[in-house]
Amino acid sequence: MMKTVRYGIIGLGNQGSTYNWSIFDKGKAENAVVTAMCDINPQKIEIMKEKTTNTAAVYFTDYQEMLDSGLCDAVLVEVPHYSHPEMVMECLKRGIHVLCEKPAGVYAAQVKEMNAAAEKADALFGMMFNQRTNCVYRKMREMIREGAIGRIQRVNWIITNWFRAQDYYDGGQWRATWAGEGGGVLINQAPHQLDLVQWIVGMMPKSVNGFCKYGHWHDVEVEDEVTAYFEYENGATGVFITTTGEAPGTNRLEISGTGGKLLCEGNKLLYYQNEVDSYVQLTSSKDAYKKPTVTVTEVETDGKYPKHAGIINNFTAAILGKEPLFVDGKEGISGVELMNAIEYSGWNGGAKVELPVDEALYLKALNEHRAVSRIKGEVAVRVTDTTDSY
Numbered sequence: 583m584m585k586t587v588r589y590g591i592i593g594l595g596n597q598g599s600t601y602n603w604s605i606f607d608k609g610k611a612e613n614a615v616v617t618a619m620c621d622i623n624p625q626k627i628e629i630m631k632e633k634t635t636n637t638a639a640v641y642f643t644d645y646q647e648m649l650d651s652g653l654c655d656a657v658l659v660e661v662p663h664y665s666h667p668e669m670v671m672e673c674l675k676r677g678i679h680v681l682c683e684k685p686a687g688v689y690a691a692q693v694k695e696m697n698a699a700a701e702k703a704d705a706l707f708g709m710m711f712n713q714r715t716n717c718v719y720r721k722m723r724e725m726i727r728e729g730a731i732g733r734i735q736r737v738n739w740i741i742t743n744w745f746r747a748q749d750y751y752d753g754g755q756w757r758a759t760w761a762g763e764g765g766g767v768l769i770n771q772a773p774h775q776l777d778l779v780q781w782i783v784g785m786m787p788k789s790v791n792g793f794c795k796y797g798h799w800h801d802v803e804v805e806d807e808v809t810a811y812f813e814y815e816n817g818a819t820g821v822f823i824t825t826t827g828e829a830p831g832t833n834r835l836e837i838s839g840t841g842g843k844l845l846c847e848g849n850k851l852l853y854y855q856n857e858v859d860s861y862v863q864l865t866s867s868k869d870a871y872k873k874p875t876v877t878v879t880e881v882e883t884d885g886k887y888p889k890h891a892g893i894i895n896n897f898t899a900a901i902l903g904k905e906p907l908f909v910d911g912k913e914g915i916s917g918v919e920l921m922n923a924i925e926y927s928g929w930n931g932g933a934k935v936e937l938p939v940d941e942a943l944y945l946k947a948l949n950e951h952r953a954v955s956r957i958k959g960e961v962a963v964r965v966t967d968t969t970d971s972y
Contacts, residue, residue: 587614587679587898590654592645592669594621594630595754597683598660601890607635610891614898618653620645645669649676656681656706656901658894662756663688663764667696670911674703681708681897685773686914688764689948690922691941697912707911708897713774714781714909715892717883718851722837722844723782725853725881732841732859737783737812737820743831744771744824748800758802761955764948766796766804768921772824777917779822783837786916787812787820787923789936794928799827803956810924822924842876851881 589606591598598619606616620642621627627641642648649657649672656679659669667687673680686709687693700707713719725731744767756762763769768776780786795807806827812820825831835846840862842855856863857875888895899905919938926944927935929951 584655584902585613587901588617588653588655589614590618590620590648590657591616591660592620592648592657593660594619594623594626595660598658599626599630599633601658601660601894602630602634602636605891605894610895612895612898613902614656614894618642618648618651620648646672649673649678654678656897658710659683662762663769664762667692670696670707671699674699674705674707677703677705679706679708679897679901680911681710681894682911682914683710684777684914684917685769685921686911686918688769688918689941689945690915690919690938691945693915693918694941697915700912706897706900706907708893708900708907709777709909709911709914710890710893711774711777711781711909711914712890712893713778715889716887717885718846718849718887719778719782721851721881721883722835722846723784725844726782726784726837726839730841730853730855731837731839731843732856733816733861734783734785734814734818734837734839736818736836736838737779737814738837739775739779739821739835740823740832741772741775741835742823742825742828743833744826745829745831746771746800746826751800751802755958758800758804758806759955759958760803760948760951761957763804764952765921765925766802766806767824767826768794768805768808768925771826772808773917773921775822775824776920777914779820779835780916780920781913782835785814785816786920787937788815789813789934790920790923790927791932791934792924792927793932794925799825805925805928808924808928810927844881851883853879853881855879 605611616639618640622643657673659682666682670680670682751758791811793809794805796805798807800806807825810822837844840860845852855877860874863874896908900907922944923935923937923939926939929947
């Protein structure tokens, strides 16, 4: 029986390198070791060799050669977004477990193809939705499912603390281009919240209006400022605001229902509990102005937020049969569908778009943007430890 999972890392840019340096090199990965690493750029391999404490890993410039080497039981896919589905499927067809960086892909059609492959594979597929491990978000999800706020009426998330300087975008040829990345803040930073907003609430919007500004704060061709309006099947509405051009920025999630509301800000969760369901009050009260009495409490959680290491350790434990898989990779489709709908609406002046957006129409529009995408010149190779940027 396997006791240690041998990991390979595809992509030694900021994220892949950080996982090796900050998790595997520091002994935070339980029952796991990196045995192979791959990048198409030999300079990034040299940077890794100079900085890592792992002297036993074998390096490759062709990821399929790494997959065929027999050195890997599992793989971390840490490459630009368009390549995620292809590489995941190559792992799965070889029976290699694969943990994919967010987002699952750029457009829903390719993600569905990947999910279909995962259904047939004899290997685990997970997504790096590290923010699902946050004790506050887990508690919100639990309370909503237990009916703590009654029927959901409104979902508002202001997530504007993803500040990035122009230097960030200038650091990679693929960044912030339709051809190289497939989008901006929606596809790079906000996939965490686009996943969480449906995971916590327990339902997807039925339609969105997306109001996107392209190159508003930065010299980029993609969106760096977004306000989206959601409508849900049960009549609830929502607003989602994100940008990479605001400081200090805000991270405030408020979910309101007839039974009260949950407010998450500053890693603190407040529960506003109505003594009487607000719909009961508004339909039966003889006092036109009387609101339900409200009790406000700070919610206790288990205090745990293991982040990326938590996802990797759970994935390893699931491979070894010690724990259930926390994030099934096939769940990545929801955030991609929501992202595609907001983007498509933005390309059409904020017009209402029903979910899921027509896959063929979206891909056609995306390809039109890719066709006129600006090609960046050569940029100096650099790899940054992103540990403190989340």
